[in-house]
Amino acid sequence: MPAGSEGSGPVSLPHTWRPLGVRIAASGLGLMLAVVIGFAWVSFDAETRAAFTPFQVVTLMLLGLLALSLGYALARSRVVAEPDRLVVVNGYRRRELAYAQVVEAYLPPGAPWVTLDLDDGSTVAAMGIQGSDGARAQTALRELRAVIESATSA
Numbered sequence: 001m002p003a004g005s006e007g008s009g010p011v012s013l014p015h016t017w018r019p020l021g022v023r024i025a026a027s028g029l030g031l032m033l034a035v036v037i038g039f040a041w042v043s044f045d046a047e048t049r050a051a052f053t054p055f056q057v058v059t060l061m062l063l064g065l066l067a068l069s070l071g072y073a074l075a076r077s078r079v080v081a082e083p084d085r086l087v088v089v090n091g092y093r094r095r096e097l098a099y100a101q102v103v104e105a106y107l108p109p110g111a112p113w114v115t116l117d118l119d120d121g122s123t124v125a126a127m128g129i130q131g132s133d134g135a136r137a138q139t140a141l142r143e144l145r146a147v148i149e150s151a152t153s154a
Contacts, residue, residue, distance in 0.1 A: 010146060014082045017140045019074075019113075019130035026071035033067060079114070079128035079140075081147045088116070090127045097124070099151035107131055107141050114141055 037060075041049070073091035080087040086097045097118070104117040107129070114126040114137075129140045 010150070011081065011143050013147070014080055015143070015147070016081075017079045017128045017144065019077060019128060019133060020136060021132045022077070022127075022130055023075045026075040030068055030071045033064070037064065074127075077127035079126045079144065081144065086116075086148070088124055088126050088128065090125055095124060099148055102148050102152075105141060105144050105148060107137060114144070 076089060077091060078087075078089045080089070084098075086099060086102060088095045088097065097116070101118050101120075102116050103119050105114055105126070106117070107114045111131050112127075113131060114129040116124045116126055118124060126144075129137050129144065131137050133140075
């Protein structure tokens with residue numbers, strides 16, 4: 001393998017991995033949704049806008065907030081390697097794992113994100129490293145494996 005394919009070397013801790021494609025998509029689609037809804041509302045004539053009941057307006061606002069909260073949850077996903085632990089944030093859930101708990105990190109072809117095998121036989125999705133990011137995800141996976149290996153061997 002060429003020397004450049006091995007990544008940029010060891011990472012300094014703390015180090016954070018975030019999904020690039022998901023953040024771009026969530027931000028872009030959220031902005032486009034807001035623009036389309038705003039343009040549609042402004043383009044209605046006064047009679048059409050007056051036909052909306054307060055309940056319908058509140059329902060539309062709540063649906064918009066739901067869409068924004070889902071996009072934000074996806075965009076805030078991350079994996080943070082700290083000197084003493086690994087922090088995995090998936091949406092609104094945060095898990096802190098000791099390095100000794102993590103047996104393996106893998107990203108099979110076609111998988112949406114990295115999966116962490118734990119010593120108790122369970123698995124944890126690490127949505128902060130998305131397979132859709134391609135080579136960036138593979139580099140992040142190599143870096144994460146190196147951090148886990150160095151932390152467990154120390």
